[in-house]
Amino acid sequence: MSLLAAGVCQVHAGDQPPVEVLHWWAAGGAPLNGVRADLGRRGFAWKDSAPQGGEERKLLFAKARNGMGQLPDALQLHSFSLRESAARYVSWDALAAAEHWDQVLPVPLQQAAKVGGHWRAVPLNIQRSNWIWANKAIFDELKLTPPTTFDELLEVARRVKAAGYLPLAHGTEPWLHTLMFDNAVLAVGGPVWYRKALVEQDPVALASPKMVTVFEQVRALSRLAEDNAKGRASTFATDMVVSRKAAMQLMGDWTKGEFSKRGQQARRDFICFPYPGTAGSYVFVADLFAMPDLGPARREGQQALARTLMDPDTQMAFNLAKGSIPARNDVPLDHYDDCARQSAHDLQAAAKQHTLVSRFVAETPEVLRNAVTAVVTQFVESDEPAASAAARLQRALRKS
Incomplete structure (x- = not known):
């Protein structure tokens, strides 16, 4: 990307409300830098919301924010927590159909991100x-x-x-x-x-x-x-x-x-x-991101985040830095090490063998x-x- 294009993107991102993401990673974690940059290229800035603690502490924080009418745009969670409150999260069925998520994500991972057959979360990786x-x-x-x-x-x-x-x-x-x-x-x-x-x-x-x-x-x-x-x-x-x-x-x-x-x-x-x-x-454990239904005013930023998280280049860079492998099975692993390639191979074999x-x-x-x-x-x-x-x-x- 040229400096001129990057500058235009930054100005555009500044004109939009930031996309606030509640997650349990360190706010300054290097793997997230690429995700932030990729979201910025879509015109939105990433805003960290990362209080200390694991998933339960984050969800309690989100519930408190909900009581004040201040839910973040997206929450990192596991599949059980997703199923508990599925109705409050945006369905990404239309985006998933348009971008063929069913064809590029392993079935067990789809089961983790779907509730009642509907896409209620976006998977970023597999660990x-x-x-x-x-x-x-x-x-x-x-x-x-x-x-x-x-x-x-x-x-x-x-x-x-x-x-x-x-x-x-x-x-x-x-x-x-x-x-x-x-x-x-x-x-x-x-x-x-x-x-x-x-x-x-x-x-x-x-x-x-x-x-x-x-x-x-x-x-x-x-x-x-x-x-x-x-x-x-x-x-x-x-x-x-x-x-x-x-x-x-x-x-x-x-x-x-x-x-x-x-x-x-x-x-x-x-x-x-x-x-x-x-x-x-x-x-496996997958990092899933669900997005509360906050109305049309926030939907554009949430959709930009969903597209970013499922982008093949974003998943390649993030997981290369984190040590996990992409959620998508169509991301090239040429730059990954032997352990990651073995993980991807074993994942596909286990999916076929139902293990x-x-x-x-x-x-x-x-x-x-x-x-x-x-x-x-x-x-x-x-x-x-x-x-x-x-x-x-x-x-x-x-x-x-």
Whole structure:
């Protein structure tokens, strides 16, 4: 774009009311810079509305704003929150039909963004949560190959520890324990049981002996991490892998941005592989944006944002910086690294095999997520037997 054209665009954007977006990312996050610029080229300025906290805190903030008649133009949320209040959000059916969203978005992602068959949200990306990230130099030094079963993971960990490295870098924030549990459920029971147990809270699935095995696996994983990790954040765990203090980190692909910030490159400095036992499955979380129906005066800006979020170039640049992959399946991945290309390949394979599932934290209410996190955290931070934790989880979910 020429400087003259850019100047005209900026003036035009200044003439329009800004599009206010309520999200849970850091307001100054680099991945958003491209989205802001692309929206600006459509004549509208992006305005951050990003109070501290996660999805629930943001939604409470939005409800308070609603009471004052000051809702933002768009909210980032997960599919459960979308379904709870679908009627208040704009339907993008006409835009989706005109731009062929049904042809370029995986069916499970469509199911996350639609309510009652209507497009109530716009997806920007897909993030995979069943990943392990490993220091390539340590794996090369010890002649290790990525484990594909949990027993193989334990053997890799034994060799890593014998060489003087920490097998697994892990933080102690409760959500990290839940992520560990989440992966163990998928590995032990597969995607169908994962959904029955965690999304549907099926009593038979929850009472299965598999759940005891899940907690046993979580116990084994927690013992691979350092005992004095109290208060460690996930970013510090990434630092330990980068600095060769630890061999592996269990984390979704959102951590790849942290590796990139530290000058790390896939295949040169780190490798990635599915959590052992989950190679044929893909658990995803999508960043969805819903837009409250605020009337015709705000609709033009909202439509500009919807078009921007679904623009192939916008999705390519945003996800390249963030570490995730585009929601659209027609975005070229030439500039993406091996981990992203593997993620996209595995996504398509899982969609065909019906082993692509939305992560339970995006599909369940806050009270249920909190119940799972409380049970798992207490288990990890104590010597509670696995059978006791499995029984306690059943009771907690019955009450939720």
